[in-house]
Amino acid sequence: MRGKNKISLQFKVLSLISVLLLVIILLLAGIFSYILYVDSRTQAELLVLQTAKTISLMPELYEAIKEDNLEEIFRPIAEQVKDQANASNIVIENRERIIYSHSDLKLVGQRNSNHTNDQALIFGGSSSFEIDREQGRVIVGKVPIIADYSTYSQVIGTVSVEFLEKDLLYNLYKKIKFIIFASLGVFILGIIGGIYLTNNIRKDTLGLEPHEISSLFRERNAILSSIKEGIIAINERGLITMINLSASDMLNICEKHFINQHIHDILPNIKIDLVLETGQDIHNVELLLHDKMYIFNFIPIIEQEQVVEQVVGVVLSFRDKTELKKLIDTISEVRTYSEGLRAQTHEYANKLYLLSGLLQLEKYQDALDFINKESTIHHHQTKLLFNQIQDLNIQAILLGKLGRASEMKIHFEIDPESYVDPLPKHIGVTEIITIIGNLIDNAFESVIFQDKRNVSFSITNLGNEIIIEVTDSGKGLSKEQFDTLFAVGFSSKGENRGYGLYNVKRIVDALNGNIDVINGKEGGAIFTVFLPKGVK
Template sequence: MLSLRSLKLKTRMMLILGMMAILQTGFIGFFALVYLSQSLDEQIGLRALHVAKTIAAMPDVVEAVESRDSEWLQPISIDLASVNDARFVVIGDRNGIRLAHPSWKRVGKPMYDDEGDYNEPALVYGKPYIQKATGSLGASVRGKAPIFDSSNENVVGIISVGFMLSSVEDTINRYRDTLYLVILLSFGLSVLTGLWFASHFKKAIFGLEPEQIGHLFQERNATLESVREGIIAVNGQGNITTFNRAAIDTLGLDANTKLTGRPIEEVLPDSRLMDVLRTGEPQIDKDVWLQDRNLIVNRLPLLQNGQITGVVSSFRRKDELDAISKKLSQIEQYADTLRSQSHEYSNKLHTIAGLIQLGATDEALALIGQESQSHQALIQLLVEAVPDPILAGCMLGKYNRAKELGLNLDIDPESSMKEIPDHIPREELVSIIGNLIDNALEATLRNRKFDVRLSMTDLGNDLIFEIEDEGAGIAEKDQENIFRKGVTSKEGEGHGFGLHLVEKLLQKLGGTILLEPADTVGSRFTVYIPKARPE
């Protein structure tokens, strides 16, 4: 058997709306017909009774009944029936014997109907009443009234005025036909409404069937719970509509707290989702503090027909990303160091091999000893002065890079960098120092000099780094723009980003950078990074 679930949404909606229209119209119509039938019976009965009472009060009729003048009563009864649109007016004496009847053949015979009513209420008790019964003229609604004598004390006869039930049924049939037409039109209108509404509804749900929506909803919930990033979405009023378990865990919210439907500003006053809802501008990879947690946050507006209908935000703890970044930075520094060392020692080995082939063994031994001594001294300095492996690896890599270029990176032996606060991201610190050293090496190489000096200290409230090169220096008029994106003294494309990145990272850490001429030639960059967490 074909079930509703197997039908398309349009077909289902047409059938449901059509059936609803038929049931509602049929119920209302049935009630209307029953009420109409009862009302018509009551109104016709009251009319018949009113006519009967009026005729019974006519003096001429009273006198004719008392004298049993059927010759006068017969025609007047027919005239009175015609005037009042009644089917009949029957007049009887106090014994219920007909004195006037539409048919002369029935005059002089007793007044009674198929139910055995002998007019007792009117003739015996003198009370008018209404009756629905079948008599000699057929089924009718009758009004019966007693005729009193001139003293208004004794019943001398009875008036019976009747309206045929067939006329009532004809009226009801006309209304029934109208009702059938209304039911048919309602069904047709419901089908058309169902078609329009289904088309509009399916357009709003992208042409999907309800079962498909249910399946997608389950997939969406499973997807939300499977991702490790926290996700929260709000509607156009700023009320929470979607969230996942990772969001509750990341923000440290109570797992039993009901979030759906609550204003986002009540749950997370500093979330800034309402700003995106008002402006419609997305926010990507924002570093924020929320619920005493450092998060990386994305906020994207939801648009429908050009209107902002909500905002969805995804976020993750920054320390998780920092852990990954640290590992990548370490790998990158190790790779850079190994590459530089491999290249440098390859050159050294070629030189030593050449000296041996030339028989200059003493010079070869001296070179080996010098190189080993220099490298061991650097490693010993870094181990003692820079315990952080990421920063130390960066400096070792830059030292070997300088050797490749034929330059000397001189690290001040009095340097100390042992107290780096945990909140300072190591990869950002490496980016700052690495970019400054690279710029110093390139400037020194272009100026055909050899030495780049690095000193650092963690005494006091700041971490201080000094990088001094032997380049051509930076003109005073260019110093204001040197940190702008794209500004560079190098030729070609792809330059002018290093110092700009350094400044941005220092702003984030609350640090500063000072540019001044070196003591002899070149430039000196001094970096100050506060140990305290910036506000």
């Protein structure tokens, strides 16, 4: 079943876009955060060292140490510097590690137990490092306090500026928060773009999902392979985009070699440009290819963009006229036999009713005479039809017309001198049925309202021609009727009639024959058709 348990194109595209965006955003955000953290940490280490150096060089610090009044003189300055530098603590110690100043007043006057002052006290160097405090991990910048005694300098203590790492992380979070919101905006824009993209793709695919398109493609190939007609599709430039198997077989070409080739490479005589320019269908065009006649139909492929229609291609369908003609001939032959059998059935049913009535009236001699008469007529007709008319199709036509004439109370006679061999192949069943059938029907209708209802038929094939003659006892034709006899719609029987003689004339001309019409000496009309036995 189409579409069952299938993932939609939109879901696939949105999932892919979401995963890609998340990976890219997380990767970039991680790299940016790491770089920002390293940079912030470096800045913090520089800040604590610079702040410590600045404090160590303040004259107020020397004065406070000299007067041993660090708490009153320098503490306000230290607090101000701590606030400006956002430091968590400023610690001042002497050479004996006695704490002079600290944010925790309880530690003032106590000895520092760690040995982080050694580098500053012994070597007079500055350093930065990390250390754990009760408040958490801190970044410490330690600088020596050097007193200048004119002739020499001496380290008299240290200044430590501390910066809580959690404060650093908090400042980092405030900066990253912008990145998070920006990334969220990019993600939302990506999802919106994905939805627009999938909707645009579905518009181009006529709202079909990929699995539906593949299913339709398989169905299309199966249908095209099963069609007996040749199918060729071309684009707006006349390049072949598809050829089905039947077309390849009819044209004796390989499908793969002609894809993306111009249609004129295999069908040079078709006027495909007219269909591409006008967008109009063209039907039942006969073309001769490889000594075979084909019937072509041209259907444009029209794409509508808003209110404008554009021809984007053409589908050519064609079939072998020979096969189509065989089918038409078979249908015509069956129809002729059917009409003949129906007429004979009706005629013999009436005759059986007559015999039944004569027997019930005990008119046995009359019944016997009727049987002998019908037997003689039937024997004469049968001998004439089956011995002298060698073509089975003409036999079937005449047999049906004999029954039809009996129904219409018309005396229909076949000339005893008639003789014809099986017709040549170029005269098909449809052609001979149209010629003989229409001429006889026309004769029947011309005598139906006459007192004398006589119609005669003759056919011979002497020489190089087949001669067919139908004579009736009707009123004949006027001069005006002679002029329009074979025109489309000519009829003396009312509207929507008058195609029989037109079709006869058309077929006779197609077979390179002639048709003559004259009025008989005793009235009525005589139609004579001359058909060449060979193909000119």
